[in-house]
Amino acid sequence: MSGPDGSAWSELEELWRGDASREAEESLRRLGARVRRRARLLRWLAAGELATGALFVALAVHLLRRFGGSVGWVTFAALVAFVLAATSFAWWNRRGLWRAAGKRPDDYLALEGRQLEARLRGVRFGFWLLAAEVAFFVVWIPWARPGDLLVRYAFLLAWSAPFAAALYWIGRRTRRARRALERLRRELQGAPGA
Amino acid sequence: MRAEDRERLFDRALAEHGGALRRMAAAHEADPALREDLLQDMALALWKALPRFRGDAALGTYVYRVAHNRAVSHVARQRARDPIDGPAGEAAERARSDAPSPEEATAGGEGKRRLERAVRRLRPSLRSVVVLRLDGLTQREVAEVLGLSENNVAVRLTRARKELRRLLAPAAERGGRS
Numbered sequence: 583m584s585g586p587d588g589s590a591w592s593e594l595e596e597l598w599r600g601d602a603s604r605e606a607e608e609s610l611r612r613l614g615a616r617v618r619r620r621a622r623l624l625r626w627l628a629a630g631e632l633a634t635g636a637l638f639v640a641l642a643v644h645l646l647r648r649f650g651g652s653v654g655w656v657t658f659a660a661l662v663a664f665v666l667a668a669t670s671f672a673w674w675n676r677r678g679l680w681r682a683a684g685k686r687p688d689d690y691l692a693l694e695g696r697q698l699e700a701r702l703r704g705v706r707f708g709f710w711l712l713a714a715e716v717a718f719f720v721v722w723i724p725w726a727r728p729g730d731l732l733v734r735y736a737f738l739l740a741w742s743a744p745f746a747a748a749l750y751w752i753g754r755r756t757r758r759a760r761r762a763l764e765r766l767r768r769e770l771q772g773a774p775g776a
Numbered sequence: 777m778r779a780e781d782r783e784r785l786f787d788r789a790l791a792e793h794g795g796a797l798r799r800m801a802a803a804h805e806a807d808p809a810l811r812e813d814l815l816q817d818m819a820l821a822l823w824k825a826l827p828r829f830r831g832d833a834a835l836g837t838y839v840y841r842v843a844h845n846r847a848v849s850h851v852a853r854q855r856a857r858d859p860i861d862g863p864a865g866e867a868a869e870r871a872r873s874d875a876p877s878p879e880e881a882t883a884g885g886e887g888k889r890r891l892e893r894a895v896r897r898l899r900p901s902l903r904s905v906v907v908l909r910l911d912g913l914t915q916r917e918v919a920e921v922l923g924l925s926e927n928n929v930a931v932r933l934t935r936a937r938k939e940l941r942r943l944l945a946p947a948a949e950r951g952g953r954s
Binding site: 590591594595597598599600610611613614616617618620621688689690691694755758759760761762763765766769770 | 786787790791794795798799815816819820822823824845846848849851852853855856885887888891899900901904910911912923937940941
């Protein structure tokens with residue numbers, strides 16, 4: 583920096599960078615270890631997602647064996663259809679969300695925006711899937727498990743209501759995040775003094 | 777890129793630029809716990825991005841770019857969670873900024889803390905430029921990291937310095953800079 587502020591700026595630079603303590607170095611080593619653990623965890627999470635899908639298919643096979651006949655086959659087909667729909671949508675919805683289109687901050691903000699849009703799509707899809715599941719079980723319960731209808735419907739409601747509430751909450755948060763992102767994007771893209 | 781090359785490059789990036797990551801996190805997040813989260817997110821983003829590092833830019837520039845982009849995303853997410861617009865938000869930011877992390881407390885870096893607080897109060901568009909310049913990047917490197925023209929960086933830097941001087945002035949009047 584040149585001009586009358588040069589020495590003051592140098593002081594600020596010195597102050598800014600003066601933290602090379604041994605403790606800081608040690609914490610960076612710990613950071614490296616944490617990051618490697620998180621990278622492994624992310625791989626396990628992806629594997630866990632596939633395993634959950636497989637678990638549901640196994641459950642469908644189990645129900646097919648247990649009920650047999652038309653009830654068993656319909657239950658099996660419905661569970662497999664729900665799993666396939668959820669898994670296919672999840673993979674499709676992630677397209678283009680892994681990397682920014684370029685290296686500029688704008689590209690990363692655009693990526694962040696696409697990720698939020700994908701989450702909103704996921705929420706909408708989640709509502710439809712939940713509605714389809716509830717509709718299916720509303721019909722399935724009196725057909726496959728007649729008797730104690732009130733208890734069974736109450737169980738269905740207790741099972742689906744938290745999912746609906748969670749989806750609503752995620753949707754609200756995501757829309758708020760999208761508005762905040764837009765504000766930040768305008769600030770960063772505006773004129774230097776904007 | 778082979779796994780061992782990635783490991784080696786990651787260790788080198790952290791050893792050479794870990795301090796810069798920590799400073800960038802401090803410039804964008806006042807809360808010590810969230811700052812640690814941001815630092816970890818930056819390092820994870822770097823880990824994921826390293827296989828795409830082709831050596832066409834300096835490793836430092838690449839690290840700054842990845843870290844800065846992650847910091848911008850963090851600011852956007854935090855604003856959505858905890859909007860800091862308006863006087864109430866500014867007061868909250870000041871209160872959070874006044875709480876030193878254990879590291880800061882042991883280092884006794886009051887002057888540094890005051891500078892970090894002032895940098896955090898800059899608008900994001902000015903803050904990014906100041907952080908990189910304070911870290912010693914040239915105007916051209918700052919332009920490369922932020923995807924701006926050098927001229928734009930110069931204009932932002934002039935405004936940022938003016939703003940920074942204003943933000944630091946009351947503290948200087950109280951007891952001088954450390």
